[in-house]
Amino acid sequence: MHESVEDIPITVICGPLGAGKTTLVNQLLKNPGERQIAVIVNDMGEVNIDAELVEDEAEKGVIDLSNGCICCRLQDDLVTEVTRIADQRSFDYLVVEASGISEPIPIARSLTVGTEEKSLSDRFYLDTTVSVIDAYGFWKAFDPEESLPDAAPDPERPLTEVLVDQIEFCDVLLLNKCDMVPEEALDSVEAAIEELQPRAEIHRTRYSQINPNDVLDTGLFNFGEAKRQQGWKQALANETDEAGNGNHDHSHEDSGEAVSAATAHGVESFVYHRERPFHPTRFNMWLDEWRGNIVRAKGFAWVSNRPKTVLGVSQAGPEVQAGPIGQWGDDDPMTRLVFIGRDLNESDLTAELDDCLATAEEQAAENVDDPFPRNLK
Numbered sequence: 001m002h003e004s005v006e007d008i009p010i011t012v013i014c015g016p017l018g019a020g021k022t023t024l025v026n027q028l029l030k031n032p033g034e035r036q037i038a039v040i041v042n043d044m045g046e047v048n049i050d051a052e053l054v055e056d057e058a059e060k061g062v063i064d065l066s067n068g069c070i071c072c073r074l075q076d077d078l079v080t081e082v083t084r085i086a087d088q089r090s091f092d093y094l095v096v097e098a099s100g101i102s103e104p105i106p107i108a109r110s111l112t113v114g115t116e117e118k119s120l121s122d123r124f125y126l127d128t129t130v131s132v133i134d135a136y137g138f139w140k141a142f143d144p145e146e147s148l149p150d151a152a153p154d155p156e157r158p159l160t161e162v163l164v165d166q167i168e169f170c171d172v173l174l175l176n177k178c179d180m181v182p183e184e185a186l187d188s189v190e191a192a193i194e195e196l197q198p199r200a201e202i203h204r205t206r207y208s209q210i211n212p213n214d215v216l217d218t219g220l221f222n223f224g225e226a227k228r229q230q231g232w233k234q235a236l237a238n239e240t241d242e243a244g245n246g247n248h249d250h251s252h253e254d255s256g257e258a259v260s261a262a263t264a265h266g267v268e269s270f271v272y273h274r275e276r277p278f279h280p281t282r283f284n285m286w287l288d289e290w291r292g293n294i295v296r297a298k299g300f301a302w303v304s305n306r307p308k309t310v311l312g313v314s315q316a317g318p319e320v321q322a323g324p325i326g327q328w329g330d331d332d333p334m335t336r337l338v339f340i341g342r343d344l345n346e347s348d349l350t351a352e353l354d355d356c357l358a359t360a361e362e363q364a365a366e367n368v369d370d371p372f373p374r375n376l377k
């Protein structure tokens with residue numbers, strides 16, 4: 001680790017719109033321990049409503065970075081602002097509240113290595129990434145078939161790619177708004193989140209109430225580890241290990257508590273692995289039509305009309321993206337797709353996907369329509 005005792009630690013708070021990020025910032029400002037905290041609040045609109053909602057804004061050292069998102073067009077501004085406030089104010093801890101649509105990985109990258117244009121002053125280091133997740137919103141999206149009161153599926157709030165990114169990449173996860181969700185449902189929501197992200201420390205909270213030491217000065221941030229531990233990457237890695245051991249059963253082994261919690265709530269993952277290409281049209285149609293309780297699907301595919309191209313596939317809720325992400329080069333082409341969800345019907349999914357595999361004649365055919373990329377960011 002490069003930080004020294006004088007370096008200023010940063011906690012980044014991500015999470016979907018309305019999850020309770022500003023509520024958390026206010027808690028931290030009220031109860032910072034011995035720390036003197038400065039806050040940067042990022043909002044998408046021209047007026048930074050969140051900065052105004054942070055109590056005693058001016059007095060407490062809240063800096064507003066609005067009209068854009070710090071994970072994309074305001075990356076340089078974030079880096080500039082972080083260095084500027086260090087010159088102007090006296091504080092020993094920095095909290096950054098990202099906008100609800102911010103992806104955590106680019107923010108973490110700009111706060112650790114800087115951007116192409118600017119590098120972050122060596123006075124700072126990223127200490128903790130926190131995601132505040134609205135347990136009620138997640139439950140409604142995750143459990144659309146549940147007929148509990150007020151839990152009808154909400155088409156306005158599907159599980160989105162960015163929400164799943166926020167769950168998959170964080171050191172600490174606040175499962176907030178727990179007052180709005182029955183205990184039993186919380187257990188299954190937590191089981192699903194653990195499957196998506198086995199590494200994060202999960203806290204169930206109401207109004208983002210948490211001991212500040214759980215989100216500040218934790219020393220938990222580790223870029224490489226956070227990326228490696230994403231649930232879908234773990235599933236791919238486990239599948240490789242199992243294949244290496246001659247074990248082709250892709251279901252989880254029943255050892256350890258996290259696995260048991262997931263199993264108890266029907267949350268599971270499996271890897272679809274084939275060394276034959278898909279027919280692009282059939283595979284694309286399947287991506288349009290697939291249904292079921294899949295919370296997350298991610299991986300790469302081999303399609304017959306692009307024999308040299310690695311096709312990346314990423315799904316969260318109703319969104320499915322698929323498009324070229326590289327070349328096979330010296331690697332053997334293959335398809336490996338991880339599915340994470342509840343009560344998954346592995347044999348049906350496998351049979352449906354097998355129907356999309358190209359026959360030998362189809363592989364030899366030329367002039368096939370190319371549906372990819374589709375909905376790629």
Ligand SMILES: Nc1nc2c(ncn2[C@@H]2O[C@H](COP(=O)(O)OP(=O)(O)OP(=O)(O)O)[C@@H](O)[C@H]2O)c(=O)[nH]1
Pocket residue numbers: 015016017018019020021022023024050053099100132176177178179180205206207208
């Ligand atoms: N019932 C309930 N409401 C909560 C809880 N936490 C926050 N809220 C309310 O949810 C609303 C949104 O909270 P904020 O803290 O502004 O959420 P945010 O993540 O900053 O929202 P954006 O900045 O819009 O992304 C506010 O009205 C909060 O009072 C909770 O645990 N339970």
